[in-house]
Amino acid sequence: MSDAIIExxxxxxxxxxxxxxxxxxxxxxxxxxxxxxxxxxxxxxxxKSTLLQxxxxxxxxxxxxxxxxxxELGTLDAAELAAVRxxxxxxxxxxxxxxxxxTALENVEIALWLGGGARSNGRAMDLLERxxxxxxxxxxxxxxxxxxxxRVAIARALANEPDILLMDEPTGNLDSGSEAELLxxxxxxxxxxxxxxxVTHNPTVASHALRLVRVKDGRIEEDRSNxx
Amino acid sequence: xxxxxxVWRNLLRRRGRFxxxxxxxxxxxxxxxALMTIGQGLTKEIKKQAQGLGANLVVTPKGxxxxxxxxxxxxxQLPEAIPMPELEKIRGVAGVxxxxxxxxxxxxxxxxxxxxxxxxxxEMRTLQKWSIDSGRxxxxxxxxxxxxxxxxxxxxxxxxxxxxxxxGKPIPVIGILREAGSKDDIATFIPLTLAQQIYDxxxxxxxxxVQVSDLEKMEATxxxxxxxxxxxxxxxxxxxxxxxxIVGSVGAAMQAVAAVxxxxxxxxxxxxxxxxxxxxxxxxxxxQALGSTRxxxxxxxxxxSGLYGLLGGILGVxxxxxxAYLFGSYLTDNAFTASLQQSQTVMxxxxxxxxxxxxxxxxALFAGLYPAYRATxxxxxxxxxxx
Numbered sequence: 367m368s369d370a371i372i373e374x375x376x377x378x379x380x381x382x383x384x385x386x387x388x389x390x391x392x393x394x395x396x397x398x399x400x401x402x403x404x405x406x407x408x409x410x411x412x413x414k415s416t417l418l419q420x421x422x423x424x425x426x427x428x429x430x431x432x433x434x435x436x437x438e439l440g441t442l443d444a445a446e447l448a449a450v451r452x453x454x455x456x457x458x459x460x461x462x463x464x465x466x467x468x469t470a471l472e473n474v475e476i477a478l479w480l481g482g483g484a485r486s487n488g489r490a491m492d493l494l495e496r497x498x499x500x501x502x503x504x505x506x507x508x509x510x511x512x513x514x515x516x517r518v519a520i521a522r523a524l525a526n527e528p529d530i531l532l533m534d535e536p537t538g539n540l541d542s543g544s545e546a547e548l549l550x551x552x553x554x555x556x557x558x559x560x561x562x563x564x565v566t567h568n569p570t571v572a573s574h575a576l577r578l579v580r581v582k583d584g585r586i587e588e589d590r591s592n593x594x
Numbered sequence: 595x596x597x598x599x600x601v602w603r604n605l606l607r608r609r610g611r612f613x614x615x616x617x618x619x620x621x622x623x624x625x626x627x628a629l630m631t632i633g634q635g636l637t638k639e640i641k642k643q644a645q646g647l648g649a650n651l652v653v654t655p656k657g658x659x660x661x662x663x664x665x666x667x668x669x670x671q672l673p674e675a676i677p678m679p680e681l682e683k684i685r686g687v688a689g690v691x692x693x694x695x696x697x698x699x700x701x702x703x704x705x706x707x708x709x710x711x712x713x714x715x716x717e718m719r720t721l722q723k724w725s726i727d728s729g730r731x732x733x734x735x736x737x738x739x740x741x742x743x744x745x746x747x748x749x750x751x752x753x754x755x756x757x758x759x760x761x762g763k764p765i766p767v768i769g770i771l772r773e774a775g776s777k778d779d780i781a782t783f784i785p786l787t788l789a790q791q792i793y794d795x796x797x798x799x800x801x802x803x804v805q806v807s808d809l810e811k812m813e814a815t816x817x818x819x820x821x822x823x824x825x826x827x828x829x830x831x832x833x834x835x836x837x838x839x840i841v842g843s844v845g846a847a848m849q850a851v852a853a854v855x856x857x858x859x860x861x862x863x864x865x866x867x868x869x870x871x872x873x874x875x876x877x878x879x880x881x882q883a884l885g886s887t888r889x890x891x892x893x894x895x896x897x898x899s900g901l902y903g904l905l906g907g908i909l910g911v912x913x914x915x916x917x918a919y920l921f922g923s924y925l926t927d928n929a930f931t932a933s934l935q936q937s938q939t940v941m942x943x944x945x946x947x948x949x950x951x952x953x954x955x956x957x958a959l960f961a962g963l964y965p966a967y968r969a970t971x972x973x974x975x976x977x978x979x980x981x
Contacts, residue, residue, distance in 0.1 A: 419974075419975050422883070424879075424882070424883060424973075424974040424975050424978075425973065425974070425975045444887070444888060445887050445888075445889070448882065448885050448886060448887045448888075449885060449887075451882070451883060451884070451885045452884060452885015452886075453885065457883045457884070459880075459978070463876070463880045463978070465877055465880065467603050467604070467607045468595075468600075468603060472595055472599070472603075475595035476595045476600065476881075476884065477884045477885070478595065479595045479596055480881060480884045480885045480886045480890065481884060481885040482885065522884070526885070
């Protein structure tokens with residue numbers, strides 16, 4: 367049995383106050399083991415992305431505690447939280463979210479710089495080559511296909527060798543060919559020991575994960591291991 | 595990848611906005627530098643001319659206006675208003691080391707106006723330490739001859755032995771003065787008695803330059819002179835400050851206009867950066883997700899702002915100095931500068947350049963504070979919501 371890398375205890379998140387108060391997450395508790403691969407599914411607007419943002423330290427919960435690889439996020443100040451984001455977590459977004467004015471290589475390098483990890487261009491180039499983008503290193507994102515952009519985004523997320531990858535609809539804007547490639551890549555990363563957490567609408571994509579969590583109305587409705 | 599690379603890329607990604615923002619700050623700074631450069635050159639020139647006078651006190655008729663005081667420094671024509679007996683009284687005052695009269699007149703030579711100054715040859719030579727470039731100096735206090743300033747000699751191609759005319763009367767050129775870089779270059783000198791005779795002002799002079807024997811007692815000497823003679827006395831410092839106040843009031847008005855320009859440019863930077871923060875809010879969110887601290891974001895915007903200041907300052911200084919050279923003479927066209935060569939009123943001062951660059955950078959950094967603060971206040975989730 368592996369140890370827990372992500373722990374949530376009665377985590378809630380509310381937006382607004384008074385009559386306009388909306389509860390995005392209601393007392394969610396869950397644990398993700400190191401090396402796990404969890405797919406979070408559920409209808410739009412039911413708190414999937416909010417959950418991911420809270421785990422990633424992009425937002426703070428209104429109540430409850432989140433422990434990430436031994437650090438309780440609630441006790442960290444803004445700079446410490448930024449350091450956790452930079453070193454322990456890699457984010458992958460639906461819309462790739464690359465910096466439009468930086469080349470593929472620079473998009474990876476900026477993560478190396480901001481995460482405070484190894485600053486050599488060598489590492490950024492190695493990552494791009496590993497994902498078959500060596501010849502596109504000096505292209506701007508606008509010159510790359512969706513699949514290529516998402517691979518750059520994953521290279522960026524892996525730049526500082528985080529233990530956890532948090533992905534919000536990682537295949538949402540990919541064609542089926544690129545989607546299959548990405549899933550194969552994620553499988554490899556998971557085998558190599560990375561903990562993967564991905565929000566998805568797509569049951570086929572979700573079926574690749576080892577565990578499935580369904581969220582509805584800000585609560586966990588179902589949590590089961592995936593029979594692959 | 596580091597902060598500098600990121601900032602430089604950000605700066606250049608909207609070329610049009612970059613150019614226009616830079617143009618704003620450059621123009622503001624250019625106006626600032628041009629006016630400072632011209633003003634300083636003028637001030638230095640005025641002080642130099644006052645030194646060239648070699649006097650501690652200047653005795654003038656009562657009721658002279660500032661324009662006439664300026665003319666003492668420029669060698670322009672002046673009313674002949676102090677009777678010779680007053681001069682004798684002044685020479686008799688204790689504490690007066692020397693009192694030398696000037697009769698500032700003007701003649702037309704080959705249809706050009708030329709200042710003609712009547713002086714006491716021996717006393718003037720001691721006071722001014724003139725040296726002769728060609729020919730010789732006056733042999734006697736009433737010799738019929740003229741000594742010509744270097745610039746005038748050059749302008750009319752005069753050499754010793756040539757004939758000059760003062761009010762139509764022929765006078766031989768006996769010597770050319772060596773170039774002194776002062777108003778003496780653009781004047782001609784004849785013995786006072788000859789000048790009084792030609793201009794028919796037998797016993798009058800324009801003003802008197804007085805050297806005191808003890809600088810400590812300058813004030814007392816000045817009062818004594820005013821007791822014995824019916825004249826006004828100004829110290830060389832008063833003369834300079836009164837001239838500077840005229841030049842300065844014009845300069846201050848121009849500098850106020852430049853300051854408004856600079857201020858508008860600073861608002862331009864604020865505007866550009868606020869737009870940039872708004873445009874880049876998603877990227878700010880991504881940077882935060884990648885581990886950027888608020889400090890890094892703040893620094894990135896401050897650096898971008900500072901670069902606007904530095905580049906705008908460098909461009910502004912260059913344009914300003916060029917403008918000062920090209921238009922300096924038009925901007926400072928007044929009684930004082932009219933008689934000076936254009937280049938003398940423009941002075942490049944490294945202090946001004948460094949001051950302007952620092953000012954430009956500091957102003958830009960100040961302008962960047964609010965936009966940079968706004969960038970750090972964006973929450974990563976909020977920032978990334980804007981896809």
